[in-house]
Amino acid sequence: MIPVAEARARILAACRPLPAETVALTDALGRVLAEPVTARLTQPPFAAAMMDGWAVRSADLASATPASPVALARAGEASAGHGFGGTLAPGHAVRIFTGAPLPDGADAVVMQEDCTADATTVRVPVSPRPGKFVRPAGLDFQEGEAVLPAGRRLTSRDVALTAAANVPWLRVHRRPRVAVLATGDEVRLPGEPLGPGQIVSSNAFGLCALVATQGGIASNLGVARDTAESLAGLAAAAEGFDLLATAGGASKGDYDHVRTVLGGGALDFDGVAMKPGKAVLFGRFGTGRLLGLPGNPVSGAVCAVLFLKPALQALQGMAPDTRRHVARLAAPLPACDSRADFVRATLAHTDAGEPVVTPFPKQDTAMTSRLARADALIVREPRSPPAEPGDRVDIIPLAEGCLNL
Structure with a gap:
């Protein structure tokens, strides 16, 4: 077995960015x-009024006071x-509204609330500085300026920009095409009748959702039976997909065929020193990649967060996420053995805004209800000593996706 960090590094090295394609802005949300x-322009393209009022020459108002x-x-x-269309002469003012171009000759705007006006005259009781309540041309960005970098996943804010x-x-970058294949004689699709010893397939549906x-x-x-022929057939x-992700069949049991049938003896690695997990393998499948994940639903989901998610990001040209997230521990944790442990937990914040993470008291890897309620994974390195409430621990937040605002 290899360490988690090494497994992730090998996956990232094998997942080069997919070719680029052109999309309309209306289809850009979530793309990289x-x-x-x-x-393609300067924004704003002209000096504009920041509010309703009067466009003036500040020099005309140098002596203005309320009295x-x-x-x-x-x-x-x-x-x-609709601009003024002329040049503001000394001793004159132009009625101006928010967003309107500042007339030539004007250099400030006085709020309408500060002034009194009749049909021919406006009386101004303040002496504005040049540029007061004026949004200068190019305040936001200039024509030719790179406003968003390559490798960024586009949010709704980015689309607006x-x-x-x-x-x-x-x-x-082209969107990765991922084939998801569950395995197991005991597995049936949701809604199908269940016979003795059979369970409902959840892994494939969770993996497909994560990919999205x-x-x-x-x-x-679909679901492959526990035979080499069924697995190879499905x-x-x-073939032709960028990645094949399997759920189950990646261990070394008599009915586990992913390694031998799909790995083809050319796996990059087979087994990762972690829990939940361990039965993870990675290699090539045809012209794409093969990522074999455990069949246990929680183990498969945790491994998908650690390995499938960064693989998809790499295929779309995103840089590895090297951010470190830390929280205070709210309950004790035992020492770790020789494998890294990823503890499911809920995440909250104190009144001061400090994150606090609470591990579930039961960490059984069949408990999908706990996984759905989890906000984070607590990262425990191999052979970590016991941790006590108040200790700072590394976490992996679980609430990020391409549809962030």
């Missing part, structure tokens, strides 16, 4: 940029989409 987004307001002649109006930059088409949250396209190939449909 293959090229930076470069602004002695300065009277300016009304010269016209500027509204959003790209639209503001006047970019209607984007170059993004990470921007991939999943195809569920796996043949995965």
Whole structure:
């Protein structure tokens, strides 16, 4: 067995970014940029009023005070989409509305609430500095500026920024195509009648959902029986996919055929020093990759978070996530053996905002209800000593996907 970090490194090394394709901005949410987004205009393209008021020349109002307001002649109006069209002369003011272009000659805006006006004159009781309540041209970004980097997964905020930059088409990495194949004579699909000793398949559905949250396209190939012929027959449909993820059959039992039938004797690794898990293998399958995951539902899900998720990110050109997340422990944990342990837990925050993580008292790897309630995995390195409440521990948050705001 190899360490978790080494297994992840080998997977990332084998998962090179997929080729780029062009998509419309309307289809860009959750996609990963293959090229930076470069602004095609300056934003804002002109100096604009930040609020409703009067566009003025600050020099005209140098002596203005509440006790002695300065009277300016009304010269016209500027509204959003409709500029003044002339140059503001000394001693004049233009009625202006939020977002309207600042007239030539004006250098400040006075709030309408501060002024009194009639049909011909506006009286201003304040002396604004140049630039007051003016949004200068290019405040947000300049034409030709890279506003988003390559390798970024696009959020709704990024889509809005790209639209503001006047970019209607984007170059993004192709979405990974993942075939998911469950194994086991005892496994039946949800809704099917269950005979003696049979269980409902949950692994494949969870894996397909995880693929979707990470921007991939999943195809569920069904459930292979515990024979080499059944496994090979169903796996043949995965030819041409970027990755084949199997659930079960990756151990060394008499009915485990993933290694021998699909691995073809050319596996990169077979077995990882971790729990839940251990029965994880990785190699090539045809022109794609093979990731064999444990059949136990919680073990398979934890291994998918640790290995399938980063593989999908790498295939889409994303850099490895090296962020460290730390929380205070709320309950004691025993010492670890020679394998890394990934403890399911809930995550909360104190009134001061400090994260606090509480491990479930039962860590049975068949308890999918606990896994669904978990907010984080507590990371315990091999041979870690006992941990006590208040200790700081590393965690892996479980609430991230491609549909983040």
